[in-house]
Amino acid sequence: MHSLPHTTTTTTTYATATSQPMSLNFLPFEAFSWLTSIIMLGYAISSGRATWVMGVAMVAAYLVISFAFFVHNEEDLGSE
Secondary structure, three states: OOHHHHHHHHHHHHHHHOOOOOOOOOOHHHHHHHHHHHHHHHHHHOOOOOOHHHHHHHHHHHHHHHHHHHHOOOOOOOOO
16 A cells, blocks of 8 residues: 555656556546445455465456456547
8 A cells, every 4th residue: 555656656757757647536437346346355465374375266256357448438628
């Protein structure tokens, strides 16, 4: 959670320096995916122990989220 402000600042600065458009407007699909990942990780590390089943479940969940991003078609915010 501590790396989010640093990552956002770094990518925003890079986008400004290279004149690339970058929006900090997180759409519902991206926000839900991010929140789901945080909740899954928090649940996995809450006990302090993890089994291989938990690891396989997390990898499978991340693969599902990755596939969802691959097939998801969000309207472009810049085209009006």
